[in-house]
Amino acid sequence: MTITSEMWQKPRELPGVKSRKRPIFEISFGSLDVADAGAAGVHRVSGLKLTLESRVATLGPGGQIALQLLLGQLALKSGKVQRHEALDVCRLGADLLAEAPKEPSEYFMAAAKELNERRPQVVVLELGGCPSWETASTHLLEALRGFHGAVVIATEEETDLVKSMCPVCWRNSAGWLWQEPLKQDLIVLDDIKPEDADEEVTAMLQEVRTLSKEAFFGEDSIQKAADRGWTLSLLVDVESEPKRFCGFICYDLSAKSAEFHVARIAVVARSRGKGYGKHFMQWMLRKCALLPRTQCAWISLSALDEAVSFYEHFGFTDMTCDDIDDDEHIQTWMELKNISVAPDEPDTSDDE
Numbered sequence: 001m002t003i004t005s006e007m008w009q010k011p012r013e014l015p016g017v018k019s020r021k022r023p024i025f026e027i028s029f030g031s032l033d034v035a036d037a038g039a040a041g042v043h044r045v046s047g048l049k050l051t052l053e054s055r056v057a058t059l060g061p062g063g064q065i066a067l068q069l070l071l072g073q074l075a076l077k078s079g080k081v082q083r084h085e086a087l088d089v090c091r092l093g094a095d096l097l098a099e100a101p102k103e104p105s106e107y108f109m110a111a112a113k114e115l116n117e118r119r120p121q122v123v124v125l126e127l128g129g130c131p132s133w134e135t136a137s138t139h140l141l142e143a144l145r146g147f148h149g150a151v152v153i154a155t156e157e158e159t160d161l162v163k164s165m166c167p168v169c170w171r172n173s174a175g176w177l178w179q180e181p182l183k184q185d186l187i188v189l190d191d192i193k194p195e196d197a198d199e200e201v202t203a204m205l206q207e208v209r210t211l212s213k214e215a216f217f218g219e220d221s222i223q224k225a226a227d228r229g230w231t232l233s234l235l236v237d238v239e240s241e242p243k244r245f246c247g248f249i250c251y252d253l254s255a256k257s258a259e260f261h262v263a264r265i266a267v268v269a270r271s272r273g274k275g276y277g278k279h280f281m282q283w284m285l286r287k288c289a290l291l292p293r294t295q296c297a298w299i300s301l302s303a304l305d306e307a308v309s310f311y312e313h314f315g316f317t318d319m320t321c322d323d324i325d326d327d328e329h330i331q332t333w334m335e336l337k338n339i340s341v342a343p344d345e346p347d348t349s350d351d352e
Contacts, residue, residue, distance in 0.1 A: 030079020062172025
């Protein structure tokens with residue numbers, strides 16, 4: 001038996017949702033109780049989002065926590081889960097039938113019945129289980145390509161089939177649960193020393209100078225990093241040939257104050273709006289979380305006013321008392337407590 005998306009009706013309309021790109025489920029930023037973190041060790045959640053066009057894979061223990069948040073089975077300690085009040089999420093798994101059938105076709109019929117009766121806006125498809133369900137779920141995955149709502153694939157493996165359908169995933173890393181591209185084309189070249197750079201990196205450093213002059217009022221950030229002892233790192237697209245420079249960050253890790261300070265961060269114009277700044281932030285937050293709190297207790301930065309909300313999505317807090325609407329107000333000092341997941345580090349997540 002062949003199953004196609006034509007076997008079920010379109011999802012019910014959600015009142016007030018006129019665009020398929022509008023979020024119907026979103027967690028900008030939140031935190032979890034230690035007891036709820038489980039084996040994943042997730043303390044913070046950032047940037048989870050679904051629209052009616054979404055195709056998302058959930059991976060590993062963190063992906064399971066994300067599913068619990070989506071299904072309403074888990075609550076945040078702080079932060080807010082934003083979801084449309086009429087949203088219906090339908091989970092399809094091996095327990096769809098009380099007893100495992102011998103033929104996958106029985107699962108097909110049960111899935112079609114469930115989807116036609118409920119007409120959900122989000123389908124969660126769990127891969128793996130008994131042999132019949134493994135076969136059925138693979139065919140269902142193919143059929144769900146044509147589904148007119150969001151599809152979330154719960155899986156333990158990044159198979160080619162999953163990658164071909166889902167551009168992004170929900171997974172945990174260093175105490176964080178976030179949404180990121182399933183296929184990573186970007187890498188960060190950390191601690192670049194101009195005097196040791198090869199020809200390819202030297203060419204990128206010239207782009208750093210050009211970008212820093214545009215972004216920071218004529219500044220040569222490479223020279224300033226050298227003068228102030230900052231570490232310079234580059235964001236690079238490794239899928240292009242030659243490798244393409246996408247942005248840079250200058251930071252200072254102070255041994256005296258145990259503070260990781262972001263001194264400069266910039267992304268080239270052609271790369272803006274593609275999630276590159278988010279990738280930089282995730283790299284930085286992962287790096288800090290892997291350090292003991294004796295080395296990194298706080299993360300700080302000075303944000304342009306238009307970027308404040310971007311940093312708030314990662315939990316940064318405005319530490320100034322200024323009026324952000326004041327014409328003379330240009331930048332906002334922001335800080336975030338670092339929760340270390342370094343080995344033998346005491347859990348301090350409840351101290352927030």
